[in-house]
Amino acid sequence: MTKEVQDAFKAGIPIFIGYVPAAIAFGILSKGCGITFLECFLFSAVVFAGASQFIALNLLMTGMGPGGIILTTLLVNFRHFLMSAYLSTRIGRIARKYIFLIAFGVTDEVFSVLSFKKGQLSKTFVFILQLSAYSGWISGTVTGYIMGGFLPEILTKSMGVALYALLLAILLPEIKKSTKAVILVIASGLLNTILIKLDILPDGWTIIVCILIIASVGSFFVADDVQEEVCE
Amino acid sequence: MNNLIPLILGMAAVTYGPRLIPFLMLTNKKTPKRVDAFLKCIPVAAIGALIIPGVFNATPDMPLAAISGMAFTLIYGLWRGGIIIPVLGSVAVTYFILFLGN
Incomplete structure (x- = not known):
């Protein structure tokens, strides 16, 4: 295993760990809202955007139509435009061939890790990081939908802090400097x-x-x- | 409830678009220094706004629980660094405080 691959896993595991509980919460809420397992899975697999998925569930419950929800999603996720703008200045020459794949996985946390990585970003590093994030998000969603009822409420509630802690932990080395x-x-x-x-x-x-x-x-x-x- | 697949696909499109377009725009161009400095500040500005004030509502019944969890992340992270322990530890501390509070 090269150093690059090792570094990528080291950076990816925490995102995985942070995403699982957040996605479990999404799975549980989806089930509570009465949407099907397939729909819940597709939300996470195709949209792959934490905050707007939760907001979409809320809006569905208020009875808002698809047009309004899609517009809200656009507004909520538009911040990724700025994040991608930054990342596009950082990716290496080879990674540029894969922008269509890389762009799909630009989440807040992936962006945060990538932005503080030194030097040009290689496709290996970016993909391993994004796959860790994606697999955590999907597996958590599925777990939450299926197992949600069995987890103690206090545990799922305390998992709400995980993503914030993840962002803070990513930020700390920068703050120290x-x-x-x-x-x-x-x-x-x-x-x-x-x-x-x-x-x-x-x-x-x-x-x-x-x-x-x-x-x-x-x-x-x-x-x-x-x-x-x-x-x- | 109606079929949600069209909604999901629509949401996917408006999520993917903003994530993709900047890559298409900026690729292979040298950015001016001022723009570069601006882009460089995006991570810190973004993370600040992503954490605050959302974290104060992460455990809505008892904001103190999430704040204690974050305090652990801050102290341990500054002291030893790393990410896994600060993240898992924050969940553990939050759990503990929620547990005591109930």
Whole structure:
């Protein structure tokens, strides 16, 4: 096994572990909403987008039609446009041939891991990481739908923290290195809190506005670092 | 309930589109320095907004449980690093606090 493959599994296992409980929750909720096993499976297998799958279930229950739900999904997932824009500057030459596959697996957590990996991203690394994420999401969904009723409620509730912990754990090495990163993270979180409280933007757009504003402000601070890297 | 397959396919399309289009747009082009600096800041800005304030509602009945779990992740992660233990540990701590609270 090459170092690249080992690194990819090392990075992929935590995503798998974080996704299983979140997907179990999705499986349980789907069953509770009365959708079929096949539909529940397809949600995870074809859409593969955590937050919007949960939101879709909520909206289905409120009786919203497919048009409204699809529009909401677009709004909620539009943040991935910005994430892919970043990743597209990072993938290696060979990996570029596989953008149609790679794009499918750009989730928040995959993006977060990829963005802090040093150097160009190889197709091996990206695919192993995305497959770990995908298999965790699918197996959790299936488990949740089938076994949901048997798991203690308090356990499934506590699993809700897993994805947040995953994001924080991915972020910590970056935070340790740079005070600027700490400031940007907290500023982004505060801005998001304010925007949600103001309640003027549709679901998912508060995050997009935060990324646009905070990354614009941040770009003035990191411009020097970028130059350093170019010079290396 | 009606057949959900068309809905699922529609959702898949509007999820895949935004994930794919930037790859098609930027591939093989050199980005200006200012844009590069902006793109570089996206990860940190995104993760900040993904965690806050959502985490305070991760265990809605008892926000303290999720916050304790995250405190474990923060402390252990800063101390020893890694991802698996910080993640599993946060679930364990959250479980424990929820258990005590019930």
